[in-house]
Amino acid sequence: MVSIDTTPIGDLWARVFGTQPAPEAWLVYVTAAVALLVVVPRPLWRLSRNAITIAHEGGHGLIALVTGRRLDGIRLHSDTSGLTVSRGKPTGLGMILTAAAGYTAPPLLGLGGAWLLAAHHITLLLWVTTALLLAMLVMIRNAYGALTVILTGAAFLLISWLTGPDVQAAFAYACVWFLLLGGVRPAFELQSKRRYGHAGDSDADQLGRLTHVPPALWLFLFHAVSLCSLIGGGRWLLEL
Template identity: 65%
Template sequence: MPRERHGTPPVGSRPMMSIDGLGDLWDTLFGAQTDPPALLVLITGAVALVVVSTRLPWRIARNAITIAHEGGHALVALLTGRKLHGIRLHSDTSGLTLSAGRPTGPGMILTLLAGYVAPPLVGLAGAWLLGGNRITLLLWVAVALLLAMLVMIRNVFGVVSLLITGALVFAVSWYATPQVQAAFAYAGVWFLLLGGVRPVVELQRLRSRGRMPASDADQLAGLTPFPPLFWVGVFALVNLAALLAGALLLAGPFLTDAGLTL
């Protein structure tokens, strides 16, 4: 079929968790944390902007954008009935998602469309959770999504990348103080929102030089009446809209201090 490139516990062990313990865990996971300082929201946004805007930090952090990008392809492929063969993540921050199914039609179009818009849309969902002060829930959802994606990774670098990212998020969610958790969560969401815009600019720059003839935009052009530049524009508009909406959600502390509400 066509494929898209896109017993008894040992001495010293912990006892089983009691019902009360499960209740405490449930409350911790789904309960709302306190409002973060408005300054924290501002500083984490500034840090994320610096990372996205500077060469070396972006080169390293861009792997997180690739994870979200390929995860978007994979999720939509499954939701549209395509058979997912696997995901590869590469050290140059590129990635590849392989799925099988009809080479044309809505399923293929949506699968191709999902990649570039996935990071800021994930960021927007994260901003919505942070707007309700569900910081712990956000971190645990991130760990769950990374674990779900791990089973579909088909190369060593991809496995290592997912394990490191998942271990970092889990460590923060389990061991860090509430203040550190808040800073980490806000920085991560800001990064997804801001970091989803730059790859679209890079995409068009490379396309204009003839270096990405099989990009998602070009493949979409081959499946629809619209040219590649139209799809680049769609990516940009969706990502900018997600950035604006996410920023408004994250700005809740500022609006509250000013006596305003969304």
């Protein structure tokens, strides 16, 4: 009988699904400060917002597939806007959930990431994120979008594969803080655009037409999800 050495597979399984040591408290606070630094100043936000757009459009695409719609493609643009095109019934629950998934996806992903980090699954978080980015890459339909997703996915893959626990922890906590904090700002930006009549075809307005519920109430939902995710995720990360 030939013996097959499965140790490498077992080591990989343990590395991905095992737990890692909790970082020092100072690192959690420092990564929160770094995330805040790239979210608040407008020049840095114009660059970092690309990552929020990836999560936003990925949310649209994922829920479109889950609800049985046909996903035709996703485009990411250099002005940090994006477009997700799906086919199916133009009304109904599937379309409503798909439209509502964009602004809620980044904070909810941050909340899920905070839950994994609170359980000390740092490497698993990095690998799951890499897998989601790889799956999204298949549906990207423009060069800028493909480049953005490839570079983001490469960063997660290299950090998870080549670095030690301390670097992985710092990167993972910074990313989750960024999703939680960065997930709050787009709803306020949308609110400002709607106030001046510059967002007539926004997700909130589309949801208003689909449900006959005022867009302002959908905007309130976006605010509620992002702020509650920030509070809940922040408590997990800070171990309060």
